[in-house]
Amino acid sequence: MTALNMKKIEQRLRNIQAKEIMSRFVITIKDNETVMSLAHLMMRFKISGAPVMDKNGGICGIVTATDLFNLMRDFIKNVERGTDMSNYADMEINMLMTKDVVTITEETSLYEIMQIMCERNIHTLPVMTASKSEMTGVIGRRDIINAFYMGNRGGS
Helix, strand or coil: CCCCHHHHHHHHHHHHHHHHECCCCCCCCCCCCCCHHHHHHHHHHHHEEEEEEEECCEEEEEEEHHHHHHHHHHHHHHHHHHHCCCCHHEEEHHCCEEEECCEEECCCEHHHHHHHHHHHHCCEEEEECCCCCCCCEEEEEHHHHHHHHHHHHHHC
Protein backbone atom coordinates (compact mmCIF):
# COMPACT_ATOMS: atom_id res chain seq x y z
CA MET A 1 0.00 0.00 0.00
CA THR A 2 1.42 3.35 -1.00
CA ALA A 3 1.77 6.38 1.26
CA LEU A 4 -0.89 8.13 -0.82
CA ASN A 5 -3.36 5.27 -0.29
CA MET A 6 -2.58 5.26 3.44
CA LYS A 7 -3.27 8.99 3.59
CA LYS A 8 -6.59 8.53 1.76
CA ILE A 9 -7.65 5.83 4.20
CA GLU A 10 -6.63 7.93 7.19
CA GLN A 11 -8.61 10.89 5.85
CA ARG A 12 -11.67 8.70 5.30
CA LEU A 13 -11.40 7.40 8.87
CA ARG A 14 -11.16 10.96 10.17
CA ASN A 15 -14.28 11.97 8.20
CA ILE A 16 -16.53 9.20 9.51
CA GLN A 17 -18.28 10.18 12.74
CA ALA A 18 -19.55 7.97 15.54
CA LYS A 19 -23.16 8.83 14.74
CA GLU A 20 -22.71 7.21 11.30
CA ILE A 21 -21.63 3.80 12.62
CA MET A 22 -23.12 3.53 16.12
CA SER A 23 -25.97 1.28 17.14
CA ARG A 24 -28.88 3.49 18.19
CA PHE A 25 -30.75 0.65 19.89
CA VAL A 26 -28.82 0.45 23.15
CA ILE A 27 -29.29 -2.49 25.49
CA THR A 28 -28.55 -1.39 29.06
CA ILE A 29 -28.67 -3.05 32.45
CA LYS A 30 -29.29 -1.58 35.90
CA ASP A 31 -26.47 -1.63 38.43
CA ASN A 32 -28.53 -3.64 40.94
CA GLU A 33 -29.44 -6.43 38.52
CA THR A 34 -27.72 -9.80 38.80
CA VAL A 35 -24.96 -11.44 36.84
CA MET A 36 -27.47 -14.08 35.72
CA SER A 37 -29.72 -11.30 34.34
CA LEU A 38 -26.73 -9.93 32.44
CA ALA A 39 -25.86 -13.33 30.97
CA HIS A 40 -29.46 -13.80 29.79
CA LEU A 41 -29.51 -10.29 28.30
CA MET A 42 -26.25 -10.84 26.44
CA MET A 43 -27.38 -14.18 25.02
CA ARG A 44 -30.86 -12.94 24.09
CA PHE A 45 -29.64 -9.87 22.21
CA LYS A 46 -26.29 -11.34 21.05
CA ILE A 47 -24.31 -8.45 22.54
CA SER A 48 -20.85 -8.50 24.08
CA GLY A 49 -21.28 -5.61 26.49
CA ALA A 50 -23.73 -3.15 27.95
CA PRO A 51 -23.71 0.24 29.65
CA VAL A 52 -24.75 0.03 33.29
CA MET A 53 -27.32 2.55 34.49
CA ASP A 54 -27.84 3.87 38.01
CA LYS A 55 -31.23 4.51 39.64
CA ASN A 56 -31.28 8.04 38.16
CA GLY A 57 -30.78 6.77 34.60
CA GLY A 58 -27.15 7.87 34.30
CA ILE A 59 -24.26 5.72 33.14
CA CYS A 60 -22.34 4.41 36.14
CA GLY A 61 -20.37 1.61 34.51
CA ILE A 62 -19.87 -0.77 31.63
CA VAL A 63 -19.93 -4.56 31.70
CA THR A 64 -18.70 -6.96 29.03
CA ALA A 65 -18.43 -10.64 28.20
CA THR A 66 -14.81 -10.41 29.38
CA ASP A 67 -16.09 -9.47 32.85
CA LEU A 68 -18.35 -12.53 32.87
CA PHE A 69 -15.50 -14.73 31.69
CA ASN A 70 -13.24 -13.38 34.44
CA LEU A 71 -15.98 -14.16 36.96
CA MET A 72 -16.07 -17.75 35.68
CA ARG A 73 -12.30 -17.95 36.17
CA ASP A 74 -12.70 -16.70 39.75
CA PHE A 75 -15.56 -19.15 40.30
CA ILE A 76 -13.33 -22.09 39.32
CA LYS A 77 -10.48 -20.89 41.56
CA ASN A 78 -12.81 -20.45 44.53
CA VAL A 79 -14.49 -23.82 44.04
CA GLU A 80 -11.05 -25.47 43.97
CA ARG A 81 -10.27 -23.74 47.29
CA GLY A 82 -13.51 -25.01 48.78
CA THR A 83 -15.15 -21.57 48.95
CA ASP A 84 -18.95 -21.52 48.82
CA MET A 85 -19.88 -20.00 45.46
CA SER A 86 -23.56 -20.94 45.47
CA ASN A 87 -24.64 -17.29 45.23
CA TYR A 88 -22.28 -16.18 42.44
CA ALA A 89 -25.12 -15.81 39.92
CA ASP A 90 -26.92 -13.45 42.32
CA MET A 91 -23.96 -11.05 42.44
CA GLU A 92 -25.05 -7.55 41.50
CA ILE A 93 -23.65 -5.96 38.36
CA ASN A 94 -22.18 -3.07 40.38
CA MET A 95 -19.69 -5.56 41.85
CA LEU A 96 -18.54 -6.69 38.40
CA MET A 97 -18.72 -3.62 36.17
CA THR A 98 -15.93 -1.27 35.17
CA LYS A 99 -16.74 2.00 36.90
CA ASP A 100 -14.38 4.26 34.97
CA VAL A 101 -16.46 4.57 31.80
CA VAL A 102 -14.86 6.04 28.70
CA THR A 103 -17.43 7.73 26.48
CA ILE A 104 -17.31 9.49 23.13
CA THR A 105 -19.58 11.99 21.41
CA GLU A 106 -21.52 11.58 18.20
CA GLU A 107 -18.92 13.74 16.43
CA THR A 108 -15.90 11.64 17.46
CA SER A 109 -14.12 10.38 14.34
CA LEU A 110 -13.68 6.71 13.54
CA TYR A 111 -9.92 7.31 13.62
CA GLU A 112 -10.13 8.61 17.21
CA ILE A 113 -12.47 5.79 18.22
CA MET A 114 -10.00 3.23 16.86
CA GLN A 115 -7.19 4.87 18.83
CA ILE A 116 -9.21 4.83 22.06
CA MET A 117 -10.35 1.23 21.69
CA CYS A 118 -6.95 -0.11 20.65
CA GLU A 119 -4.83 1.82 23.16
CA ARG A 120 -7.14 1.17 26.12
CA ASN A 121 -8.35 -2.31 25.12
CA ILE A 122 -11.97 -1.17 25.22
CA HIS A 123 -14.73 -3.36 23.79
CA THR A 124 -17.77 -1.08 24.06
CA LEU A 125 -18.04 2.72 23.96
CA PRO A 126 -21.21 4.61 24.91
CA VAL A 127 -21.90 7.49 22.52
CA MET A 128 -23.12 10.70 24.15
CA THR A 129 -24.54 14.00 22.97
CA ALA A 130 -22.03 16.85 22.70
CA SER A 131 -23.11 18.05 26.17
CA LYS A 132 -22.58 14.50 27.54
CA SER A 133 -26.08 14.70 29.03
CA GLU A 134 -27.65 11.81 27.14
CA MET A 135 -26.55 8.50 25.66
CA THR A 136 -27.58 8.26 22.02
CA GLY A 137 -25.90 5.03 21.00
CA VAL A 138 -23.12 2.54 21.52
CA ILE A 139 -20.17 1.38 19.43
CA GLY A 140 -18.66 -2.06 19.80
CA ARG A 141 -15.65 -3.72 18.26
CA ARG A 142 -17.79 -5.34 15.57
CA ASP A 143 -18.94 -1.88 14.44
CA ILE A 144 -15.31 -0.75 14.19
CA ILE A 145 -14.18 -3.87 12.34
CA ASN A 146 -17.05 -3.48 9.89
CA ALA A 147 -16.40 0.23 9.26
CA PHE A 148 -12.64 -0.23 8.90
CA TYR A 149 -12.32 -3.40 6.85
CA MET A 150 -15.49 -3.26 4.80
CA GLY A 151 -14.91 0.40 3.96
CA ASN A 152 -11.32 -0.17 2.85
CA ARG A 153 -11.88 -2.77 0.16
CA GLY A 154 -10.00 -2.03 -3.00
CA GLY A 155 -7.64 0.42 -1.29
CA SER A 156 -10.05 3.35 -1.63
